[in-house]
Amino acid sequence: MPELPEVETIRQDLSCLIVGRKVLAIATDTPGKILPSLELVKKAVVGSTIKRIDRRAKLLQLILDNGKVIAFHLKMSGRLLVRKVGEEKDDWQHIVITLSEGLELRFADMRKFGWMKLFLSREDLKKVLTEYGPEPLSDLTLKKFREILEANGRAIKIVLMDQEKIAGIGNIYANEALFLAKIDPRTPADKIKEKQAAALFLAIEKVLRLGLRYRGASDRYYLDALGQKGHFQEHFLVYGRQGKECGSCKGMIKRIALGGRGTFYCPSCQK
């Protein structure tokens, strides 16, 4: 599932591939996934040029030269693919944005949880973006991190995945970071000691950077903008490894449900 490293990898790809291209047309077979509506989006963006690609949390934004912004949320299974016009249709392809010079930006989504949304101005977008917590790789400091933990009594894994608290961390990176920091995912955030908080702060940075280095985790559906898999899934220490041996203590990785999400940890390493 696309989290910060996956969305950032796509952002970098799109920056190289489609910045400077003009939007010629938009088509879809799932109009409900285009907000506020296909017609309004067409009217606002067809004819404009893509100036820049930004990312904030898991939200990807095409910044257009007319001041409008198109944002995408990939949710569980969304893909943004750059293809040449006429190339074979992609699996679960639902939105096609035709660009100048024979390219297409395709939004494909097996689960159909993802969406595309028009923002009429940078100010409108900014309002939404301020609702996200700090970016863990650029804005978050240890001091700020400790304040977040102290202010929240819910399980640490729930807090890590809460986009209003910290932006961009999803299930995979939350599980992996907690393993590296040797913290039980159920520990109430406000009960985490100073030393453990510092270890977790570093572990978050480490797993996110590792995810970026491997161009994301293609656990199930994730592909980069050219349709290539990432490789971080080959280095998972706990995620999806229930019943397997812990690489650190030779105990067995356990799976539990936390906040309705699959949670993976080593009971003997993570106290």
Place this chain on the structure above:
DNA sequence: AATCGTTCCTGATAGC
């Protein structure tokens, strides 16, 4: 205000 349950959707998997 904080937190919980429900909803969206479809492929994978379990059970018979």
Place this chain on the structure above:
DNA sequence: TGCTATCAGGAACGAT
């Protein structure tokens, strides 16, 4: 073998 039922899961939303 082939059918049906269940489940997973990010985040918005309504309910408590």
